[in-house]
Amino acid sequence: MLGIALGLASSAAWGVSDFLGGLQSRRISALTVLLVSQPVGLVLALVFALVAGGDPLSARDMAIAVGAGAAVVLALGAFYRAMALGSVSVVATVGALGVPVPVAAGLIQGDRPAAIQAAGAVVGITGVVLVAREPDPEWRAAGRTSVGLAALAALGFGTFFLGLDAASGPEPAWTIVAARAGGVATLLIAAAFARPSMRIERSLLPALLAIGCFDVLANSLFAVATNHGLLSLVAVAGSLYSAVTVLLARFVLGERLAPPRRAGVFVALAGVAMIAAGS
Structure with missing residues (x-):
C-alpha cells in the first residue's frame, strides 16, 4: 500500500512539474528551462543525500543511474518542446504511454501481483490510453511534430522508470x-x-525553480516507492502524472476535456484503486 501511495504522490509532483515546464517552454526554449531547473534539483538532491547519509552506490548502480538521468532530460526536452508546439493535455497524455516499459520489465523480473492488482494495472493503462485518445481536430491542433516528440518522450520516461528501479x-x-x-x-x-x-x-x-523542486521530489518519491511495491504496479500509479497535467491544462489554460478523456481519467483512477485494494 505504501508503494502505491508514494507512486501516486510522485505522479502529482511530476504532473505539476511537467505543466510548469511546458508552460515556460512557450516563453523560452525548452533547453533553457532545463538548464535552470535541473541544477536546482541536483543541489536539493545532494543536500538531502548528505543529510540522510547512506552507503555510496556501486559502480554498476551509478552507471545505471547516470544513464537514466541522461535519458530523462532528453525525454523532458522533447516533452517540453512538444507542449510548446501543441495542446498541453494531448502531449501530456501521449507522454504517459511509456508506462508499459517498466510494467513489462517488472513482470519479466518476476513481479507477481495479485489478480485484482494485475487487473487494476490493465485498467489503469487503459485509462491512460483513453485520456490520450482525442477527436481528429484536437490531434491536428497538436500537430504531428508535437505528438511525435511526446511519443519519443514517453519512451524516455519509461526507460527512466526502469533505470531508477534498477539502481535504487x-x-x-x-x-x-x-x-x-x-x-x-x-x-x-x-x-x-x-x-x-x-x-x-x-x-x-519562481516557476523555473519550482519545476526543479517538484521534479526532484517526484524522482525521490518514485525511487522510494519501488522499494515498497512491485515495479509493475508502482509504475502505473506514477504514470498518472498525465491526469494531473490534463486537469491543470483544463483549469489554468481552459483546454477542454472531451468525453473520452474525462472517462479515461476516471478509468485510470479506478485502476489505481484496484491496485491499492490488493495491497
Whole structure:
C-alpha cells in the first residue's frame, strides 16, 4: 500500500512539474528551462543525500543511474518542446504511454501481483490510453511534430522508470544524485552545441525553480516507492502524472476535456484503486 501511495504522490509532483515546464517552454526554449531547473534539483538532491547519509552506490548502480538521468532530460526536452508546439493535455497524455516499459520489465523480473492488482494495472493503462485518445481536430491542433516528440518522450520516461528501479537500493538518495548529475552533464553538453539564450525575465524564475523542486521530489518519491511495491504496479500509479497535467491544462489554460478523456481519467483512477485494494 505504501508503494502505491508514494507512486501516486510522485505522479502529482511530476504532473505539476511537467505543466510548469511546458508552460515556460512557450516563453523560452525548452533547453533553457532545463538548464535552470535541473541544477536546482541536483543541489536539493545532494543536500538531502548528505543529510540522510547512506552507503555510496556501486559502480554498476551509478552507471545505471547516470544513464537514466541522461535519458530523462532528453525525454523532458522533447516533452517540453512538444507542449510548446501543441495542446498541453494531448502531449501530456501521449507522454504517459511509456508506462508499459517498466510494467513489462517488472513482470519479466518476476513481479507477481495479485489478480485484482494485475487487473487494476490493465485498467489503469487503459485509462491512460483513453485520456490520450482525442477527436481528429484536437490531434491536428497538436500537430504531428508535437505528438511525435511526446511519443519519443514517453519512451524516455519509461526507460527512466526502469533505470531508477534498477539502481535504487534501500537508501535511494545517492541514486537520485547520480541521476541528476547525469542529467545536468547531458544538458551542459547539449548547451555547448546549441548555445541557447540564457536571458531570462526575472518573473519566470519562481516557476523555473519550482519545476526543479517538484521534479526532484517526484524522482525521490518514485525511487522510494519501488522499494515498497512491485515495479509493475508502482509504475502505473506514477504514470498518472498525465491526469494531473490534463486537469491543470483544463483549469489554468481552459483546454477542454472531451468525453473520452474525462472517462479515461476516471478509468485510470479506478485502476489505481484496484491496485491499492490488493495491497
